[in-house]
Amino acid sequence: MPDDRWVPPTVLLAVDLVILTLRQSRLQVLLIQRGIEPYRGALALPGGFLSHDKEDLSAAAHRELSEEAGLGPDELHLEQLGFYGAPERDPRGRVVSAAYLAVAPRLPEPVPGTDASRACWMPVTQALAGESNLAFDHAEILTDGIHRAREKLERSALATAFCGPTFTISELQDVYEAVWGVTLDARNFYRKVQSVDGFIVAAGPTRKNVGGRPARLFRPGPRTILHPPMSRPQGPTSQEAT
Amino acid sequence: MPDDRWVPPTVLLAVDLVILTLRQSRLQVLLIQRGIEPYRGALALPGGFLSHDKEDLSAAAHRELSEEAGLGPDELHLEQLGFYGAPERDPRGRVVSAAYLAVAPRLPEPVPGTDASRACWMPVTQALAGESNLAFDHAEILTDGIHRAREKLERSALATAFCGPTFTISELQDVYEAVWGVTLDARNFYRKVQSVDGFIVAAGPTRKNVGGRPARLFRPGPRTILHPPMSRPQGPTSQEAT
DNA sequence: CAAATAGTGTCTGTGAGACACTATCAG
DNA sequence: CTGATAGTGTCTCACAGACACTATTTG
Numbered sequence: 001m002p003d004d005r006w007v008p009p010t011v012l013l014a015v016d017l018v019i020l021t022l023r024q025s026r027l028q029v030l031l032i033q034r035g036i037e038p039y040r041g042a043l044a045l046p047g048g049f050l051s052h053d054k055e056d057l058s059a060a061a062h063r064e065l066s067e068e069a070g071l072g073p074d075e076l077h078l079e080q081l082g083f084y085g086a087p088e089r090d091p092r093g094r095v096v097s098a099a100y101l102a103v104a105p106r107l108p109e110p111v112p113g114t115d116a117s118r119a120c121w122m123p124v125t126q127a128l129a130g131e132s133n134l135a136f137d138h139a140e141i142l143t144d145g146i147h148r149a150r151e152k153l154e155r156s157a158l159a160t161a162f163c164g165p166t167f168t169i170s171e172l173q174d175v176y177e178a179v180w181g182v183t184l185d186a187r188n189f190y191r192k193v194q195s196v197d198g199f200i201v202a203a204g205p206t207r208k209n210v211g212g213r214p215a216r217l218f219r220p221g222p223r224t225i226l227h228p229p230m231s232r233p234q235g236p237t238s239q240e241a242t
Numbered sequence: 243m244p245d246d247r248w249v250p251p252t253v254l255l256a257v258d259l260v261i262l263t264l265r266q267s268r269l270q271v272l273l274i275q276r277g278i279e280p281y282r283g284a285l286a287l288p289g290g291f292l293s294h295d296k297e298d299l300s301a302a303a304h305r306e307l308s309e310e311a312g313l314g315p316d317e318l319h320l321e322q323l324g325f326y327g328a329p330e331r332d333p334r335g336r337v338v339s340a341a342y343l344a345v346a347p348r349l350p351e352p353v354p355g356t357d358a359s360r361a362c363w364m365p366v367t368q369a370l371a372g373e374s375n376l377a378f379d380h381a382e383i384l385t386d387g388i389h390r391a392r393e394k395l396e397r398s399a400l401a402t403a404f405c406g407p408t409f410t411i412s413e414l415q416d417v418y419e420a421v422w423g424v425t426l427d428a429r430n431f432y433r434k435v436q437s438v439d440g441f442i443v444a445a446g447p448t449r450k451n452v453g454g455r456p457a458r459l460f461r462p463g464p465r466t467i468l469h470p471p472m473s474r475p476q477g478p479t480s481q482e483a484t
Numbered sequence: 485c486a487a488a489t490a491g492t493g494t495c496t497g498t499g500a501g502a503c504a505c506t507a508t509c510a511g
Numbered sequence: 512c513t514g515a516t517a518g519t520g521t522c523t524c525a526c527a528g529a530c531a532c533t534a535t536t537t538g
Contacts, residue, residue, distance in 0.1 A: 008291030010252035013338060049250030053336055057327050083325045083340050085299050094295055096255060098325050098338075155393075170490075188527060190491065195526090206535095212489025213535035227476055231527070234469055412517075430500060432518070437499085448508095454516025455508040473500070 012095045015060045016047030016138070018081060018145030019069055019102040022162045026123045027149075027178045029142060030069055031134075033118040038090065039135035043127070045142065046119065047097070061100040068119060069104075077103040077161035081145055086137050097136075101145045103161040146179075153179055154229040157199055160220035166203045168215035169193060182233050192230060198223030253336045257302045258289035258380065260323060260387030261311055261344040264404045268365045269391075269420045271384060272311055273376075275360040280332065281377035285369070287384065288361065289339070303342040310361060311346075319345040319403035323387055328379055339378075343387045345403040388421075395421055396471040399441055402462035408445045410457035411435060424475050434472060440465030 019030040031043040046068035050060050061078060065071045081099040089095040124146055128139055152158040153176060160167070162175040173189045176182075193199055198221040206214035261272040273285040288310035292302050303320060307313045323341040331337040366388055370381055394400040395418060402409070404417040415431045418424075435441055440463040448456035 007334065008254050008256075008293075009295040009297075010335065011255045011292070012250050013253045013255075014250075050253070051250075053251040055251075057325065057338070080324050082322050083299065092249065093252070096299070096340075151397075168490085185528065185530085186490085187492075187530080192527085206490095209489060209536075211487070211537040213491075215490055228473070228526090231470070233528095410517085427501065427503085428517085429503080429519075434500080448517095451509075451516065453510040453514070455518075457517055470499085475501095 009094065012049060012090065012093050013057075014047055014049050014086075014089075014095055014097045015057065015064055016045045016084075016097045016099045016141060017061060017064055017068075017102055018045060018099065018142055019065070019071070019104060020124075020145065020149055020162075021104045021121065022106060022175055022178055023121055025174055025178050026125075027146070028121040029124050029127055029145075030119055031122050031127060032068060033120075034135055035118065042135040043122075043133050044135035045099075045138045057098055058100075061098075061102075065102060071102070071104055075105060075165065077101075077158060079148075081141070081148060084137055084141055089136055097141070099141045099145070101148055103149065103158060105162060105164045149179055150232070154232055155226055157220060157224045157226065160200070166207075166217045166219055168207060168217060169200075170215055172200070172218075176230070180232055184233075196223065196226055199226060251336070253338050254332065254334060255292050255299075256289055256328075256331075256337055256339045257292070257299065257306055258287045258326075258339045258341045258383060259303060259306055259310075259344055260287060260341060260384055261307070261313070261346060262366075262387065262391055262404075263346045263363065264348060264417055264420055265363055267416055267420050268367075269388070270363040271366050271369055271387075272361055273364050273369060274310060275362075276377055277360065284377040285364075285375050286377035287341075287380045299340055300342075303340075303344075307344060313344070313346055317347060317407065319343075319400060321390075323383070323390060326379055326383060331378055339383070341383045341387070343390055345391065345400060347404060347406045391421055392474070396474055397468055399462060399466050399468065402442065408449075408459040408461055410449060410459060411442075412457060414442070414460075418472070422474055426475075438465065438468055439463075441468060 017030075021028055021030075030046060032046050034040055034042055034044050046064055048060075048064055048067075050057075051063065055063075058078065058080075062073050065073075065076070065078070079101050081101045084097040084099060086095055086097050089097075124142065127134065127142060134142065149158065159172055159175045159179075162179075163171055169190055170186075172193065173184055173186065176189070177184055200218040201221040202216060203219035204217045207217055208214050259272075263270055263272075272288060274288050276282055276284055276286050288306055290302075290306055290309075292299075293305065297305075300320065300322075304315050307315075307318070307320070321343050323343045326339040326341060328337050328339050331339075366384065369376065369384060376384065391400065401414055401417045401421075404421075405413055411432060412428075414435065415426055415428065418431070419426055442460040443463040444458060445461035446459045449459055450456050
């Protein structure tokens with residue numbers, strides 16, 4: 001029990017980002033090759049310390065998103081993921097990471113020539129393979145982020161955050177299949193997304209393809225909660241949270 | 243952009259607890275009347291600062307749980323809930339709260355004569371009523387905690403954490419009804435919990451009641467993920483998370 | 485025409501909602 | 512016996528899985 005003059009310890013607060021997107025029908029994450037110790041040269045999630053005393057946590061997340069990935073706050077899903085003790089992460093003191101999950105639409109090329117040109121997209125399976133090359137406890141954070149994304153696809157309209165402003169139903173199905181690691185029946189998928197009122201709404205006529213019938217375009221609708229939820233097939237990707 | 247000698251700002255890290263239980267068939271939360279400024283006299287979630295530099299976050303949560311509620315680490319569900327910026331919470335510096343969600347089984351009496359005798363159980367509806375008397379942003383944290391509990395009842399065996407080591411199916415149904423704020427059909431509830439293999443397993447013969455047929459007793463089973471999930475009726479308690 | 489992608493019709497099984505029923509206790 | 516709580520039988524309807532089908536494009 002501390003005495004009367006006891007003051008609580010302070011910690012360094014870092015913000016780390018799990019930025020997910022879909023590329024080549026695979027779920028991919030943005031990683032940065034570290035330029036400084038510790039874990040110099042290893043791959044890590046984008047992140048950094050608070051820039052100043054009063055900086056809001058979500059503001060810091062958006063700042064990192066912009067600095068390290070060139071992603072603006074628009075058309076982007078960002079939510080809290082959790083905090084991680086990460087003891088002895090840095091010689092400068094006790095560090096606690098506040099992790100955020102971001103979901104970005106398909107992007108033209110890996111990363112623009114931003115601050116961190118060492119950023120790259122990598123399939124999550126590869127990032128987590130082989131007991132991982134990721135720095136710190138970032139493998140755990142990434143695992144939790146993927147798990148969160150999988151869960152939220154069921155109950156929310158998060159899937160549309162993986163797509164651009166307009167998308168086809170096939171593209172949406174692609175998101176579900178890649179994130180969940182399953183294959184879905186097209187007929188049943190159509191029926192489901194169409195039947196949930198306000199999930200997606202028609203936008204424009206059609207989009208031409210390389211060959212095949214043009215697909216209708218949709219935009220995200222006002223509904224953000226899916227009720228009843230999309231049903232996820234019992235897959236090998238079942239894990240327990242927290 | 244900070245100069246070369248820039249060092250990141252430090253923050254005070256607090257741990258706050260949303261401790262839920264079921265009392266008189268109502269979802270209740272443990273609150274503490276604050277003895278010090280700020281918000282002296284107001285009700286607040288149990289919590290406090292890290293006790294020392296190396297203390298693990300979940301260890302701190304367990305410590306608070308023991309100090310302020312007299313609850314040991316056994317037979318108790320504890321999980322991370324989120325972090326909260328809580329700017330200007332305390333004159334001693336920038337404070338960030340790490341919130342945890344705890345679920346405790348029915349307890350004999352409100353609180354043993356522990357450190358904080360000013361603790362009391364209160365129905366969550368009352369705690370959140372009237373734009374709230376809760377200190378800091380604790381109303382928001384509590385709301386998020388309730389929301390999390392509601393969600394996890396669907397997909398996990400969290401409901402058993404509200405019960406003692408053994409329980410009847412009626413008691414389990416009571417948990418679902420109180421947390422979700424709905425009424426469920428007993429027949430369908432029976433069918434569901436019995437059909438999910440490993441959710442609950444028979445334990446001992448029966449429990450006598452004040453009058454009526456004795457109920458069979460069950461224990462929590464090995465299954466922690468419910469697949470397919472319990473279906474929650476579309477209720478007025480629908481909210482969106484983070 | 486064939487190949488490719490988009491989208492539909494429809495059968496069937498599972499499981500949830502509804503609700504009337506039986507079972508076993510205290511008094 | 513009555514009242515109370517535990518537990519069952521069973522009908523119906525909504526919806527997910529399966530899968531064969533039609534539609535519209537490029538080359």
